[in-house]
Amino acid sequence: MFTKFRNKFPISDERWIEYTSYFNRIEAPAKTTLLEEGEVSKKLFIIEKGCIRVWFNNNGKDLTTQFFFENQSVASIESFIKQFPSPVVIETIEPSVIWWISKNDMDKILEEVKEIPELRDRFIDMIFQRTFDYIRHFVSFIKDSPTQRYLTLIEEKPQIIQRVPQHYLASYLGVSTVHLSRIKSKLVHKK
C-alpha cells in the first residue's frame, strides 16, 4: 500500500518503517460509519480501495459535502486538527479497504516533517491546494446553475457520477433528488 509513495519521502529507511507502522488496515462494508457526528476525530483515513462520503444531518435531511476515493486521505479536518466534536459523519459508500493513523502518531510525523524543508513545503502546498479547491467549489455555487455544476462534475470528477448513488450527489450539488433527476433527463433529451 505505502511503497508506491516511498520515493516521495526523502527520509531514512528507519523513519519510513516507523511511520508506515503507525498505520492500521481495516476492511469496512458499505455504509460503515467511520466517525460519528459529535465525536472528536482521532483518526485520519487513507483509502486503499473503495469510496467514502462526508455528510451531516440538517433537520432530518442527509446532506453530503464531500466524496473521497482511492489514495485520498479523509478526516473531519477541523475536528481532527482542533480536537472539536465533529459536525459531520464519515461513512463508506462502497465496501472499502482503509488505513488509519491516530492523531497522536500523525502529530509525531508532522513535527518531524516540518523540520525537513522539502516535505514542509509540500505540506504547506497541500493545504493551500485544498483551500483553492474549496474556493472553486463555493464560487461554483455563486457562478453556475445546478445543471452547469453537474456538467462540470462530469468533466472534472467523473468518478463521483459513476460510483456515487444519485441521491447523495443531489445534496452535494445543492439540489433536491427530484431536481437532479430532472436535470439528467433534460440533458438526455436535448442531445
Place this chain on the structure above:
Amino acid sequence: MFTKFRNKFPISDERWIEYTSYFNRIEAPAKTTLLEEGEVSKKLFIIEKGCIRVWFNNNGKDLTTQFFFENQSVASIESFIKQFPSPVVIETIEPSVIWWISKNDMDKILEEVKEIPELRDRFIDMIFQRTFDYIRHFVSFIKDSPTQRYLTLIEEKPQIIQRVPQHYLASYLGVSTVHLSRIKSKLVHKK
C-alpha cells in the same frame, strides 16, 4: 500601522525593521482597482482603513466572492502563490489606506519565518483557518436558504451588511439584487 503587531513576531529588531520596510503605503479612492482580471498578482495588500471586495465578471454579471476590512490581508491568493493570471478583480469599495508588499519580499519573509517554529506553526494554522472558513462558506450554500444566509451574515459579519452596498452583497449570497431586496422586506414585515 505595524507596531501593534510587533509583539506577535519573536524576531530581532533588525529583522522587524527590515520586514516592515518592505511595505508601501497607498491611499486609494473608492472603486479603485488594485488588481485586474488576467493580471498576475504581484502584491499582497493589508488594509489600514477602508474596505475591499474581490469579484469577477461572469458573462457580464458582476459577482462578488469576498469582502475585506481593516487589518485583514487580501490577495488573489492562488494567483499570488502560483503566479497564474488572476481570475478575479480586487477593488476598493470605500476610500482606503492600504499597505502592500511585493511577492518577492513576501517570499523572502516567509522563507525565514518557516525556520522559526512558533511562526511557522502560526502560519500553518492561518492557512488551515482560512480553509475552515471556506468550508463553512460552501456548506452554507448546501445547508441554508438565502434568507438564512443573510441572517447568519448579520450575526457573524455585521460589518458586511453595514458597509457594503446591497447589490454587491446579493451575488455574495448567491441571489439576485431584486431577491435580496425581497428577503429584507419580508424580514421587516414578519417582525
Place this chain on the structure above:
DNA sequence: TTTATTTGATAACAAATGTTATCGTTGGCG
C-alpha cells in the same frame, strides 16, 4: 444648488426548484 449617478424598492411575469406521492427497477440478502 443642480444635475447625474448610484443605490434600493417594488410590481408583474417567467423560469427554476422544492415537495409529496406514486411506480418501476435493481440488487443484496435470507
Place this chain on the structure above:
DNA sequence: CGCCAACGATAACATTTGTTATCAAATAAA
C-alpha cells in the same frame, strides 16, 4: 429463488427565485 430495501424516474402542484421595467431616494460631482 423470492422478498425487501434502496434507488431512481416522473407527475402535479406549491414555492422560491430570476428578469425586466419603473420609480424613488440618496449620494456625489459639477
